[in-house]
Amino acid sequence: xxxxxxxxxxxxxxxxxxxxxxxxxDSFDLVALVxxxxxxxxxxxxxxxxxxxxxxxxxxxVEVAAELRLPITVVRILLSDLLAMGRITVRHPQxxxxxxxxxxxxxLKEVLRGLHNL
Numbered sequence: 748x749x750x751x752x753x754x755x756x757x758x759x760x761x762x763x764x765x766x767x768x769x770x771x772x773d774s775f776d777l778v779a780l781v782x783x784x785x786x787x788x789x790x791x792x793x794x795x796x797x798x799x800x801x802x803x804x805x806x807x808x809v810e811v812a813a814e815l816r817l818p819i820t821v822v823r824i825l826l827s828d829l830l831a832m833g834r835i836t837v838r839h840p841q842x843x844x845x846x847x848x849x850x851x852x853x854x855l856k857e858v859l860r861g862l863h864n865l
């Protein structure tokens with residue numbers, strides 16, 4: 748399988764798609780999951796429509812960018828638009844567990860000894 752170079756698109760087109768904006772209102776993690784909350788409607792921007800179709804099931808931000816073949820910055824701007832309109836929800840990855848909720852190191856060492864004994 749040969750990889751094609753990523754087409755970042757015509758700068759004029761990207762400017763039009765984002766309405767001239769270069770930064771998203773909200774920061775979206777690359778691995779945050781995006782889920783459509785409604786069906787696309789007539790008159791929507793084609794990129795917004797495509798995102799809603801792609802995200803019928805939880806889809807990572809980075810996957811959306813890859814499918815649309817657009818730079819991640821542009822996708823984040825488009826996602827910000829959809830989030831502001833209430834057309835998507837974003838599920839951020841769980842933060843790392845606190846040290847208190849992790850198993851005690853003595854228990855982990857015991858498990859490791861047990862595995863070595865097998």
